[in-house]
């Protein structure tokens with residue numbers, strides 16, 4: 865999906881990351897207007913239930929954010945969204961060392977630890993760098 869989905873992504877991001885680092889529609893529009901950035905939205909029935917935003921530069925793809933609405937979790941939606949991006953080749957991402965559920969998801973999808981970025985997030989927490997092991 866393109867820039868037109870920025871408001872939808874912002875709404876899903878808000879409900880998913882409430883109390884954390886929420887990105888607004890302007891931020892999503894700016895990201896989506898950049899070269900190589902793509903959003904995929906998962907629809908459950910007729911309801912948008914989650915999305916993944918990824919940026920591909922040459923042969924590397926970075927997962928910028930992943931969100932599944934709290935009402936639709938543990939149904940395989942997050943895993944399907946990640947697997948969809950894995951088809952692109954080498955994939956990497958940053959995830960908070962405090963984010964146990966996302967770390968479990970990425971491990972299940974075959975990601976391995978590649979580094980640590982200290983103080984990466986606004987609250988001062990560290991980010992684990994993960995890379996796909998399918999390459």
Ligand SMILES: CC(C)(COP(=O)(O)OP(=O)(O)OC[C@H]1O[C@@H](n2cnc3c(N)ncnc32)[C@H](O)[C@@H]1OP(=O)(O)O)[C@@H](O)C(=O)NCCC(=O)NCCS
Nearest residue numbers: 930931932937938939940941942943959965966968969972
């Ligand atoms: C992380 C997140 C995307 C997972 O989405 P989801 O659709 O619920 O995940 P899935 O149903 O595809 O789960 C796949 C696997 O991930 C792991 N997992 C997912 N949620 C988990 C949880 N709360 N606790 C432990 N393991 C979890 C499990 O191994 C799960 O497999 P299983 O259900 O067979 O046990 C979702 O919880 C979310 O949006 N969290 C807030 C935003 C976030 O942290 N995004 C990632 C930022 S990098």
